[in-house]
Amino acid sequence: MKKNLVLIGLSGCGKSTIGKRLARRLRMPLLDTDAMIEARTGRSIPQIFAEEGESGFRDIETACAKDAAAREGSVISTGGGMILRKENMEELARNGLILFIDRHPSRILRSTTLGDRPLVQNDKDKLFRLYADRISLYRRYADVTVPNHGGPRTLKNRILLILRHYRRIANA
Secondary structure (H helix, E strand, O other), rough: OEEEEEEOOOOOOOOHHHHHHHHHHHHEEEEHHHHHHHHOOOOOOOHHHHHHHHHHHHHHHHHHHHHOOOOOOOEEEEEOOOOHHHHHHHHHHHOOEEEEOOOOOOHHHHOOOOOOOOOOOOOOHHHHHHHHHHHHHHHHHHHEEEEEEOOHHHHHHHHHHHHHHHHHHHHH
């Protein structure tokens, strides 16, 4: 059985919120790759983007993905663009079950502000373009796709059901 639970999806889809709840429920540590990036660099993600551009940010993100993937028994919440580098996803999949939290941008916009997200920065159309550009990658790398159309409790319960099913298959 894979030891980590890795959450992928568009910025604002609920990865951080669900990750915290799952980690608490499953008594597993939570690794948030965006927080790891900020701790490693001593800078905020918007600062990194401003100073090093997206490419520099992605290099740091890849290093943090490798660090997170090397851990065992963790819930890993990733940044929305983690799927842009195949090496990130190969590392995370080696020791993790990949769950794609699929939330349509129209639902994200109802519950999330975008000002602190460097690739979107309050540009609602950009969020829709990112979703269209990335949806095939999220689906390609996901072991399981979990639609997020309800609140965090509904999503958490769906993920827990998926985990129980997955453990039964893995132990058979």
